[in-house]
Amino acid sequence: MPEKFLKPYDSAATEGRIYEAWETSGLFNPDECVKQSVTEADAPPYSIVLPPPNVTGRLHMGHALMLAIEDIFIRYKRMRGFRTLWVPGTDHAAIATQSVVEKQVKKDEGLNRHDLGREGLLKRIHAFAAESHDTIVSQLKVMGASLDWSREAFTLDETRTRAVNKVFKMMYDAGLIYRGLRIVNWDPKGQTTISDDEIVYEERPAKLYTFRYSKDFPIPVATTRPETKVGDVGVAVHPDDARYKAFVGKEYDAVFCDVPIHIKIVADKEVDPVFGTGAVGLTPAHSHTDWEVADRHLLSHEVIVINEYAKMTVAGRLKDKKTTEAREIVVEWLTSEGLLEKEEDITQNVATAERTGGIIEPLPKLQWFIEVNKQVPGRNKTLKELVTEPVRTSAIKIIPDYFEKTYFHWVENLRDWCISRQIWYGHRIPVWYKGEDISVGIEPKEDGWTQDEDTLDTWFSSGLWTFSTLGWPEQTNDFKTYHPTDVLETGYDILPFWVMRMILMTEFTLGAIPFKTVYLHGLVRDAQGRKMTKSLGNVLNPVDVAAKFGADATRMALVVGNTPGTDMRISEDKVKGYKHFANKLWNIARFVLSQERTGEPIPKLKDEFDTLARDVTNDLENYRMYLVAEKLYHYIWSRFAAEIIEESKGKPEYRETLHYILENALKLLHPFMPFITEEIYQSLPTKDAKFLMVAKWPA
């Protein structure tokens, strides 16, 4: 028996060494497994793409959970003989990364993006992204992830960019991508548009003002944003509202806080007659719904009164004022003119930008969109239908299944997807202009063409991730072998952002599904159930935790009892419990290895173990890792150590049984605790493989 067993298990001295040995062996790569004859050349493929971490910093506990679950799937399938591929990669995360770097540059040097210029800023971002990338890769390795590094991808690298441009052109040619003037969600802080799902609504106290545009205006109107009223072109009332029926169709002129305005009264059934005064001032350029109402009644969209910096563009006393200042000025003016009728306190949902916290200012902008309600040529269905169908028919299975309802609910509310962003970091929109001419997908050779200034929404490239990582648009062997992938494992919070977009992009581009199963994990919270945030100071860094207790213990703590779709809590105490378990296993090995391996296993005990192995295998096939981890823990500690080993003391006829159970328990436990199981396996007197990682699964 090796001397190392005389001391408690030392994860810190073991894990790095083991990972290096695995990596050097090349066996994370399925081709190498075939070459080294640990996998049959014609074995069925099994593939997962790693949800690419953003290159914005470092990994958090949510990543660690994701890695643990995926590595369990991968290691299990590899041991079962599949040609198993887990593709690593990182995400440039456009807006998230750019805003981190901009903040940093602002803080350190007092410079903004315009001081640096496009090239200058990009240089800084690339340097930051490269550093983040290296940190992340080393962290992925610390957690024991058996990723095939020879196939690493980046959403913004050359192959992925080729895929992005190709898909953009395909969608444009299919008439699904269009450029149009629309109200977009403008983030004045980030100076970019953002999509609907990058908005976070915050409840805030607000005032609802009831006023008239002028003394002779017949209808009082309620608003929370008086400053926008200089941009009003109409007032909408409900068609059945008896109070206002007589005024519908009439037009009025007024000078509102130094600004001449022209108001037409229209009837529209969107108006809620019981809210406020039952009359809505229409500001088409600065409100989604007003834009639509204005459309229906042929009112102008062109009165723009707020600019990209959330400042007023009108003449008079409001000129160049911030919207918040302008609001006070308008209220003062209304009061002094005797036009303000009521002021009430209400709570309002304010739209803010997820990344920057800026308050969203709806503005009309010329943007690129993907149209979701239009027939896809050759498919006879809309993108919306293409996204629904595979889930409806169970070609794609979502775990837990109740999230399918959430998914459908989400898809029903899907609107055209704004894919252009006014930031610099990301895939530049592959469109070139020359006067009236436009070239899509390919840069024209001749002079005089200029490329669109904007970049693509980061989810456009991550939507292609399952096939772009496999080399598409080339018809590579990887693409032909490993697509569609088997499982997509990710947090439920990005079901709409990412999962749906992957289905959308893959259905459109390949007419296929991107994956067969979606496994959704929950959020990792602190011991009190709070979100881990910097401001609360309760962030547990998985790499620190792994250094203290071992990656094996960290993985177990994250997996045991953690059912899909449910948030979990983690604390150092919980991880410590599994560090103790690792040590328990270590001492079991010490005891068993101190005895020679001879004789036959006791049939009753062998059967009992084999039953467990079959049970565990069945659970794994059905994505119940959270049960398997617990069962193995329980069997190894309470049954094997506490009863079987105790019973065996002084009885030589137990020797083979002990070895049999140890060896096979190591195999069952390996996907969960890869390091310590491999370390013990390497000390077994007889081994059936060079590495436990590629040994044969016992059931």
Place this chain on the structure above:
RNA sequence: GCGCUCUUAGCUCAGUUGGUUAGAGCGUCCGCCUCACACGCGGAAGGUCAUAGGUUCGAAUCCUAUAGAGCGCACCA
């Protein structure tokens, strides 16, 4: 407004298709350095499975209602 989830031991949670005395970890209490392990061993206390009905031979598990908690989407003049 539409929709989803949760409510099981002091705490955090399991409980796979309804089937014998409802489980685990942590915590608590008592006793042990027993020659694999004190990162350990032995033992103990602790639950009307939110409430009220129903289906069933049988329900923590299925159905209905009620209460509480959390979340998503939409609206938000």
